[in-house]
Structures are given as structure tokens and as C-alpha cells.
Amino acid sequence: MSTYDVIVVGSGIAGMAACLNLARGGLRVLSIEAEASEEDPVGESLDWSSPDLLRALGLPMDRLIDEDIATYKRHVILRMPDGCEQHYVPGEWLAKRPWKVNLATIHVDRRRLNQALRNLVQEAGVVTRIARVASVESDGRHILALHTASGERLEARWYVDASGSAAALFPRHFRLPARDYGPHKVAIWDYFEVEESVEGTTLNADQPDCEYLEWVWQIPVHPHVVSVGYVARAETIRDDRRAGRSLEEIFATQLARFPELAAARDEKQRSGEPPTLRTTSFRCRVHNEAAGTNWLAVGESAAMVDPMTSNGVTAALRHAEEAASLILRAHRKNKTSLPRLGTWLYSRRIAALGHFFNSGIEKVIYDWPIRRRVGIARAGDVYTIPAWLMNLVYARMRPRGALKTALYTGITTLLRGSLSIFYWFSRRSRKSRRSASADAVCTIP
DSSP states (O other): OOSSSEEEEOSSSHHHHHHHHHHHTTTTTTEEEEEEOOOOOOOOBBTTTTEEEEEEEEHHHHHHHTTSEEEEEOEEEEEEESEEEEEEEEOGGGSTTOOOOOOOOEOOOHHHHHHHHHHHHHHHEEEOOOOOOEEEEEEETTTEEEEEETOOOEOOSEEEEEOOOOTHHHHHHOOEEEEEEEEEEEEEEEOOOOOSSOOOOEEEEEEESSSSSSEEEEEEETTEEEEEEEEEEHHHHHHHHHHTTOHHHHHHHHTTTTTHHHHHHHHHHHOOOOOOOOEEEEEEEESOOBBSSEEEEEEGGEEEGGGGGGOOHHHHHHHHHHHHHHHHHHHHHOSSSHHHHHHHHHHHHHHHHEEEEEEHIIIIIIIIHHHHHHHHHHHHHHHHHHHHHHHHHHHHHHHHHHHHHHHHHHHHHHHHHHHHHHHHHHHHHHHHHHHHHHHHHHOOO
């Protein structure tokens, strides 16, 4: 007989949050980590829903600020190549009734945040094991056990997949339907010391009239340290690499367009610090199903949202809390399976938000039709206003039951549909203007 009630695969934010919620609910939890890693994870700029979710785990914003785990994020700045800036700040009305939103959120040092969460997980009595899950043993949609690469068979009553988007252990095993958004992308980033950083995330847009947008981020993870990264299509990076350019050269070329970033990089090189360039590749994907009879997928295993949305940490914490709630409810009732309606509604909520954020950022910001029609600054409004509102409504509505879930998913579907119509119209009208222009040129005597 297994000595654990739940096995959680993966030790990122979603996995650790799930472990905490389950252990505090009285369950015996085993956390499986593929390897002990000190790498810096991505996802340092959080949205306005994250602080309340972190506080519920025992990490209030004041503590994160005081312990240099986080800095304040009071706005998002979109900077154009010509130096013009657009500031996106939540309206003051959000701080009033009935919303009562804290208008300041945070950037986090992900390594320090992960360590703080890991300490809480250990204090909660969660057992951690370093192992790689090689296969899943199942009967239909029911998981019987996990097999590690060393040949060990691990068995529990419930299972949580927090293995991340690259592994997506359970969705891959059960071949769950999914939708991809946008091309494969690559992020290249580093950390630089600065004299003083602003209390906001800065997104530097590269050629706002281009076919597909590339961007450089600036995120102050400490008052005098900024995370600086470049995001581009994997195809673009591959072409540069084939041309003989190193990742360092590619990164330097992008930063050269922004004097303060180029100066920070040059200063780091002059100081003699060893190279610390990080890189990762990803593709945004949303699984339409994220649960089975005795298992649930959380975080990026269930839905990978684009990092520009700043919604990844919020989604991970929400998934973990809701998944743990379903398991605890079934455990208290001594059920052998998770509630079918509850898991179905859980999947619908995850898919609705994942589709909403990824569809919005791809159609409005990354791709060209809407961005060229209204300009990149207004395109930012077209995306951020609905995104803030949907996050806010979710936080206040807390959709769990069938009625609230149906209402919320219906709203997101309506917004996505409206955006798709606007995208189609913008694309069609642009092509029509091009065609008319070509005809006019051809008829000139």
C-alpha cells in the first residue's frame, strides 16, 4: 500500500502551490522533482491578481518586498523605437467598491520566490524526491502508478501533473486535445546592475509595423538589478545561428537599439563577470481537457500562456488551488474518483482563460492586422483592458459551480469572438487596400 495520498510531479510554482494546499488539507504528499536546478525561471512580471494568491500561501506582498524577493510593479510601459512611450496603469476606480483591487502588483526574483515556496513546502511536511518519471501506468483515464527512470514504481490515490509545458506528462500520455497559439518562440535574457530602476515593467517594441512583433523586456527584480530579455520567433533565431551569429551577438544587436540597456551590458562586460546569458524556447498551448478520474494537470502542463500576458504565475496558483480543492473534497467524502462534473468544469475554466489570453495577445499584439490598423499603442489598450477586467472578474466571481463557470466562459468566448471578427475585418481591409493600390499602379499610363 502507498504511503502517500497524492503524488505531485514537478516543483515549479504550480507544483509547490499544489503541494502546500494539499498538505495543509491533511494529505500525505510526495513531490517529484526531475532534477535539483538553480536556473532562473522565466515569469518575473506578475499581474494584479497574483499578490492575493501568494498571500494565501503565506507570502504577503510586504514580506516579499522586505526580503528583496520582489519589487513593486505599478504600471506597464510600452516603448516605441522613436522613444515614445505608452503607460498602462489600472484605473483608480478599480480600487473602489465593489472591486477593491490593490493597484500595485510586483515583479519577483523567481529563484528567491521559488526558494521561499520550497521552504513552506518543507515546513508543511511534504516529502520531496529527485527522480524522473519515465512512464505512466493507467487503466483507461485512471492512473495506477508512475514509473521512474530508475525502475521504481510509485503509487498513490491521486496525482497532479505540474511537469510544465515541455513535458506535459499526463496530457501527452492520454493524448489530450490541444490548440497551439503562434509560432515557436525563443527568449534570451540576462541580469544587469543599474543605478536605479523604475517601478514598472517596460516592453520595448521592435518595429511596430512589422509582420510579427519581437520585443525586449526590462523587469526590475531588485531595486538595482533588472532582468533584460529578447523574445523572437524560433525561426528568426535559427536563421541567425545558421548565419554564424552566436546567441551573445544576437542579444547584443537587440540591446544596441536601446542606449541604457547597451550601456548596462557593456558595464557588465567591463566588470569581468562571467557570461550568464540564459535561453529557453516555448510554444503557447492550451489543452481542452486537464483532468481524469484521479488526476489533474496544473500550470503550464494544462495551459501555457504567453509570458507577455504576465498571467503565467496567476494561472499556476489558481490551477493549484482549484485542483487541490477537488482532491480534498473527494478525499473527505472517501470517494475513489474525482467528481466528474467538478473536473469537467475545472477543464473548462482553464481552457477558457488560456484561449482568451493567448488568442488576445496573438491577434492584437504579435500579429499585424489589428496592430497596423489602430497603431501599437491603441492595440495595447485593445488587449490590456479586457485582460485586466477578465482577471478581475475571475478573482471576484471565483467561478467554481456550473452556473458561474458557464457565465464566465461565455463572457470570454464572446470577447474572443468579437476580437476574431475585428482581426478578420482588419486583415481583409488591409488586403483590399493593397489590392486597390496595385490596380491603380497597373492602370497608370
